[in-house]
Amino acid sequence: MVVRHRIKGGLTDVIGVLEGYREGRLVVRHADSSRHEIELTAVTAAKPIPEMPLRPVDVEQLFLTTALGRPAAETSYLGEWLLRASAGWTGRGNSLLPTGSPGMPLPEALERAEAFYVERGLPPQAHIRLGSPAEAELRGLGWVEAHPGRSDVLVMHTTLDHVNALPPYDVQLTERxxxxxxxVAFEGPVPSAARVVLEGAPKAVFASIAVDGQPVAVGRASMTGHWLGVDAVRVAPDHRGNGLAAAVVQALARWAGPQGGRRTYLEVLESNQAAVTAYRRLGYVEAYRYRYLVSPSQ
Incomplete structure (x- = not known):
């Protein structure tokens, strides 16, 4: 809603989400996560604003943004393509991102990409946005599904206004x-590359929720331009179903507002219906899907 009210020297407007009314004051949450408490006696006008539809997202730009938000342990460029390697930990960290032009004919570019991965003892695979020209080109050259039985990965997005409400739990944020x-983030040993990848972004933050002094829910986020990328959200099995994951996302979104954040994305397997449902309730919608293709030489 928009609330016009008197301040010293005149009138001003605040636009945001009406969070509540208490002790004669309206509480309005701005898109940058700041909360404004306005004396009701100072209000001269107020009205609801119809919810704005999400602006169309540039999927190619977002596709690249997701890579920059969690950079691989090693990244090389082939023209505009990204060659990423992280000692085998995660598909994203060990795959070709064929966005833009490689600066050479496609067969030659793929040959060089394959050599990059073979040199590192990794299978040559490509991170492919479904429905993209790159998917059609690589499939036409014989590249096939790396994980035929696995569901698509959904990349979902929304604006911070939808998700930056005050979480119902105390969420701790740290730089490391x-x-x-x-x-909490891992079951069993932590791969050595995981620490390099998760802590490698220029601007990142780590969230946790503790019960009886022990962390039971965690998450990570990083800023790339005005985009907040949320990942590594995990809740201990005994504490699932209590809204902890949503609280982690809300806290990360509130951190992003003062950092210049305006939009947010995350990734989730389509088969993880519990998580997909929770994120949709927060306001996330699908931007695109991706899968991995491997070279026919594998």
Whole structure:
């Protein structure tokens, strides 16, 4: 809603989400996560604003943004393509991102990409946005599904206004994760490359929620331009179903507002219906899907 009210020297407007009314004051949450408490006696006009539809997203730009938000341990460029390697940890961290032009004929570019991965003892695979020209080109050259039985990965997006409400839990934010954070984020040993990848973004933050002094829910986020990328959200099995994951996302979104964040994305397997449903409730919608293709030489 928009609330016009008197201030010293005149009138001003505040636009945001009406969070509540208490003790004669309206509480309005702005898109940058700041909360404004306005004395009701100072209000001269107020009206609801119809919810704005999400602006169309540039999927090619977002496709690249997701890579920059969680950079691989090693990245090389082939023209505008990204060659990423992270000692085998995660598909994203160990795959070709064929966005833009490689600066050479496609067969030659793919030959060089394959050599990059073979040199590192990794399978040559490509991170492909479904429905993109790159998908059609690589499939036409014989590249096939890396994980035929696995569901698509959904990349979902929304604006911070939808997700930056005050979380119902106390969420701690730190610039560096500790041992306890990793203990929730991973089952078993933490791959060495994971620490390099998760902590490698120029501007990142790590969230955790503790119960009885022990962390039971964690998440990570990074800023790329005005985009907040949320990932590594995980809740301990005994504490699932209590809204902890949503609270982690809300806290990360509130951190992003003062950093200049305006939009947010995350990735989730389509088969993880519980998570997909929770993110949709927060206001996330699908931007695109991706899968991995591997070279026919594999």
């Amino acid at each position: 994760p500790d041992h306890a954070w990793y203990g």
